[in-house]
Amino acid sequence: MEERKAGASRRDFLKLAGTGAPAAVAAAALAPVSAEAEEATGSMLRETEHVRKYLESARF
Amino acid sequence: MADNPGTAVVEDRALPEEEQLRADLYGLLARLLSAPPGAKELGALRALKGDDSALGRAVTALGKVAAVTSVEAAEREYNRLFIGVGRGELLPYGSYYLTGFLNEKPLAVLREHMAKLGIARVDNVHEPEDHIATLCEIMAGLITGAFGRPFSLEDQEAFFNTHLAQWAGHFFTDLEAAESSVLYAPVGRIGQEFMRIEVEAWRMDA
Numbered sequence: 001m002e003e004r005k006a007g008a009s010r011r012d013f014l015k016l017a018g019t020g021a022p023a024a025v026a027a028a029a030l031a032p033v034s035a036e037a038e039e040a041t042g043s044m045l046r047e048t049e050h051v052r053k054y055l056e057s058a059r060f
Numbered sequence: 061m062a063d064n065p066g067t068a069v070v071e072d073r074a075l076p077e078e079e080q081l082r083a084d085l086y087g088l089l090a091r092l093l094s095a096p097p098g099a100k101e102l103g104a105l106r107a108l109k110g111d112d113s114a115l116g117r118a119v120t121a122l123g124k125v126a127a128v129t130s131v132e133a134a135e136r137e138y139n140r141l142f143i144g145v146g147r148g149e150l151l152p153y154g155s156y157y158l159t160g161f162l163n164e165k166p167l168a169v170l171r172e173h174m175a176k177l178g179i180a181r182v183d184n185v186h187e188p189e190d191h192i193a194t195l196c197e198i199m200a201g202l203i204t205g206a207f208g209r210p211f212s213l214e215d216q217e218a219f220f221n222t223h224l225a226q227w228a229g230h231f232f233t234d235l236e237a238a239e240s241s242v243l244y245a246p247v248g249r250i251g252q253e254f255m256r257i258e259v260e261a262w263r264m265d266a
Contacts, residue, residue: 010213010264014078017115017257 075210079203085254086200092247093152094193096138099131115253121246129243140240149238150231154190157227166190170223174198177215179207192231195224217262229255 075083091097097105108123110116129137142148151157155164167190174180174189179198181189189195202211202219211219229252235241236248 010261011076011078013264014082014257014261017113017260018078018081 075204082258083200083203085250086196086203089247089251089254090193090196090200093196096135102126102129102131102134115250115257118246118249118253122250125243125246134243137240137243141235141238141244149240150234152192152231153188154195154223154227155188157231163188166223173219173222177207177211190223192228195228199224220258220262224255225259
């Protein structure tokens with residue numbers, strides 16, 4: 001009941017606000033992140049490395 | 061009506077159009093912020109064209125910049141922004157934006173919240189979970205039901221308000237303004253506009 005009351009205006013607003021982003025955004029949302037991450041071993045290692053550095057520098 | 065050009069990506073579960081759009085935008089941000097776009101992704105970005113709204117103009121800008129960006133340039137830019145030598149230009153972590161330090165209380169609060177929702181990071185990922193890309197991926201998953209079931213708007217709002225509302229807009233502003241940002245400048249703008257829309261839309265629930 002509460003959801004229905006909220007739903008109407010929220011829906012109208014989002015439809016209006018979202019018209020700027022065409023359905024093509026759906027196509028651009030592309031492959032899931034995790035699949036990509038699993039393949040790109042190199043970049044994950046690099047990220048791990050830079051995170052490790054941050055963690056070291058953040059800990060004092 | 062039922063004319064939906066984006067069918068390939070849309071799952072069977074019929075999500076209302078506007079909620080699917082939110083999931084797509086979160087998905088787009090998550091993808092681009094977790095790694096630089098490859099050839100296939102850049103190709104898809106080049107096709108983007110929005111209308112005359114603020115969000116639409118940002119989408120159009122992303123399409124235009126993508127059209128003149130090579131895979132190599134995108135990767136260099138991503139590395140300068142987020143990886144760098146020693147550190148990248150930006151630190152896209154909630155804890156850092158909220159406390160000035162990595163791995164502080166906001167990350168602990170997030171982990172608790174994720175556990176409650178039944179979401180865990182993949183074992184081989186060591187990135188702290190409060191990375192902006194992870195948070196966008198979680199929001200997309202809460203909307204679409206990628207984590208077993210779609211979560212209610214109340215659950216989505218609680219997650220957004222606790223883990224994104226206070227800093228994501230600032231991060232996207234920084235991303236747009238970052239010295240290294242070219243392709244990522246319109247991504248920052250899209251993020252800002254989208255966060256504004258999200259905040260506004262939650263307000264309508266009240």
